[in-house]
Amino acid sequence: EDQVTQSPEALRLQEGESSSLNCSYTVSGLRGLFWYRQDPGKGPEFLFTLYSAGEEKEKERLKATLTKKESFLHITAPKPEDSATYLCAHGVMNSGGYQKVTFGTGTKLQVIP
Amino acid sequence: EAGVTQFPSHSVIEKGQTVTLRCDPISGHDNLYWYRRVMGKEIKFLLHFVKESKQDESGMPNNRFLAERTGGTYSTLKVQPAELEDSGVYFCASSDRGLFRANVLTFGAGSRLTVL
Numbered sequence: 001e002d003q004v005t006q007s008p009e010a011l012r013l014q015e016g017e018s019s020s021l022n023c024s025y026t027v028s029g030l031r032g033l034f035w036y037r038q039d040p041g042k043g044p045e046f047l048f049t050l051y052s053a054g055e056e057k058e059k060e061r062l063k064a065t066l067t068k069k070e071s072f073l074h075i076t077a078p079k080p081e082d083s084a085t086y087l088c089a090h091g092v093m094n095s096g097g098y099q100k101v102t103f104g105t106g107t108k109l110q111v112i113p
Numbered sequence: 114e115a116g117v118t119q120f121p122s123h124s125v126i127e128k129g130q131t132v133t134l135r136c137d138p139i140s141g142h143d144n145l146y147w148y149r150r151v152m153g154k155e156i157k158f159l160l161h162f163v164k165e166s167k168q169d170e171s172g173m174p175n176n177r178f179l180a181e182r183t184g185g186t187y188s189t190l191k192v193q194p195a196e197l198e199d200s201g202v203y204f205c206a207s208s209d210r211g212l213f214r215a216n217v218l219t220f221g222a223g224s225r226l227t228v229l
Contacts, residue, residue, distance in 0.1 A: 043204050043220030091216050099216040103156040
């Protein structure tokens with residue numbers, strides 16, 4: 001079965017303390033690696049899509065990178081408003097030609113002022 | 114643009130009762146998905162509609178769950194009869210991507226179901 005594993009489960013950082021979140025996946029035929037952010041009481045909010053190894057995307061203090069088996073979400077000089085659960089997901093085409101998206105359990109990030 | 118709307122936001126029912134969750138996707142989005150997050154677990158796929166047709170229902174846990182999408186617009190997910198293990202947050206998502214396209218999902222805020 002396709003799997004997405006995220007680590008760590010929880011991460012506590014001081015404001016300004018950079019770090020990285022890890023996402024590893026076991027699937028062949030990857031058609032997109034996604035990062036979402038989820039705030040309490042809300043649905044996941046799309047951040048990035050990565051398609052091929054070596055690809056990088058950035059948005060403010062966040063940068064996502066992709067290798068053949070892993071993706072990293074780098075957070076540079078985080079602020080308290082970056083506190084959220086970050087979800088990794090992969091997309092694989094099903095037999096009908098539509099993409100099925102499978103999520104990991106997420107990393108809960110807390111940034112302390 | 115209005116987002117994905119789900120209701121109720123929270124439902125508390127007794128074991129054996131019936132609950133119906135509703136999702137209104139973004140207007141024009143042919144793809145509608147239901148996902149569920151049980152406490153401490155990952156968000157799991159339940160099923161996928163393309164317009165009014167079920168394209169993939171491989172994640173539906175059992176026949177107590179019935180999903181419909183009337184006229185390719187809003188969708189309902191009925192649980193009948195509800196069991197304790199059905200408790201969790203049910204998310205709906207929609208997308209406008211078609212065949213062989215990467216699928217960025219727009220999620221609703223979720224419907225929290227508590228079965229006592």
